[in-house]
Amino acid sequence: RNYFGDGQELGMHLEYAVEDRPLGTAGSVKNAAHLLDGTFLVISGDALTDIDLSQTLAFHREHKSRATIVLSRVGNPLEYGVVVTGADGRIERFLEKPSWGEVFSDQVNTGIYVIEPEVLDYIAADQSCDWSQDVFPEMLRRQDSLWAVVGRGYWCDIGSIQSYLQANWDALEGRVQCEIAGHRVGDSQWISEGAEVADSAHIEGPVFIGRDAVVGAGAFLNGPVVLDRFAVVSGGAKISSSVIWPQAYLGERSRLRQAVVCSAATIKPDVLLDDGSVIGDDCTIGSGSVVEQGVRIWPGKDIEPGSI
Numbered sequence: 001r002n003y004f005g006d007g008q009e010l011g012m013h014l015e016y017a018v019e020d021r022p023l024g025t026a027g028s029v030k031n032a033a034h035l036l037d038g039t040f041l042v043i044s045g046d047a048l049t050d051i052d053l054s055q056t057l058a059f060h061r062e063h064k065s066r067a068t069i070v071l072s073r074v075g076n077p078l079e080y081g082v083v084v085t086g087a088d089g090r091i092e093r094f095l096e097k098p099s100w101g102e103v104f105s106d107q108v109n110t111g112i113y114v115i116e117p118e119v120l121d122y123i124a125a126d127q128s129c130d131w132s133q134d135v136f137p138e139m140l141r142r143q144d145s146l147w148a149v150v151g152r153g154y155w156c157d158i159g160s161i162q163s164y165l166q167a168n169w170d171a172l173e174g175r176v177q178c179e180i181a182g183h184r185v186g187d188s189q190w191i192s193e194g195a196e197v198a199d200s201a202h203i204e205g206p207v208f209i210g211r212d213a214v215v216g217a218g219a220f221l222n223g224p225v226v227l228d229r230f231a232v233v234s235g236g237a238k239i240s241s242s243v244i245w246p247q248a249y250l251g252e253r254s255r256l257r258q259a260v261v262c263s264a265a266t267i268k269p270d271v272l273l274d275d276g277s278v279i280g281d282d283c284t285i286g287s288g289s290v291v292e293q294g295v296r297i298w299p300g301k302d303i304e305p306g307s308i
Contacts, residue, residue: 027129044111050177051151060114065147070112080108172206
């Protein structure tokens with residue numbers, strides 16, 4: 001709500017339904033039932049996709065489905081809900097997060113659904129309820145009209161730091177259709193308005209430099225790298241495969257490898273952020289500190305100089 005507001009700037013009208021307590025993926029939609037008087041779309045907010053939803057809607061209507069699940073084919077289905085369908089797309093079986101011995105399909109649930117309002121009758125008001133664990137299995141048990149279609153396009157579930165980084169890399173490398181702000185330089189670099197890049201800075205590979213960001217003398221950006229608006233990379237810093245959020249400051253000779261630095265964080269000189277480390281909003285990491293692989297620093301923390 002803070003970001004999108006009422007939607008006026010986007011040319012649309014937005015309304016919000018707020019949960020007093022967590023109600024699950026389906027219970028939260030039931031909480032917005034008063035806003036739903038026709039066929040509606042449910043999309044999980046932690047995914048990046050360019051799947052053509054108009055084709056999904058056409059499939060839903062053609063098959064007179066009451067609920068249609070969009071599927072994606074993945075190489076490793078262990079972290080997802082696997083769905084088996086007949087040749088016509090009718091759903092036959094579900095399995096949530098299987099082991100390798102249980103894997104019987106590479107088609108996984110994307111968390112994108114086309115739903116008819118009557119399906120909300122499966123969900124009790126003010127009760128926690130999940131689409132994939134509660135509603136869809138019950139529809140299958142009752143032999144209700146439940147279908148699935150494999151989405152055409154890119155889909156990435158951003159459920160981990162690694163997948164979050166990968167989604168950024170895929171955007172920079174053109175694997176997903178999305179608009180990237182800024183002036184494109186060469187094949188895979190974008191420089192936004194007001195950004196300052198020192199002549200002696202060295203940039204390789206896919207890199208995005210946001211509005212009014214600064215890259216200092218002798219800094220090295222080894223893409224893929226995302227440097228958001230007003231962020232500063234000081235002289236001699238080396239950044240590799242990392243995402244830097246707005247207004248973050250990276251001190252001289254700091255080194256980042258597959259790290260995420262959140263908004264307004266300050267990284268003092270000579271700091272090492274190792275693979276998978278995450279620095280929360282408004283943190284300060286003291287000079288000479290080492291944040292080891294996979295360590296996450298919660299927002300607002302001050303780390304003493306020389307800490308490991």
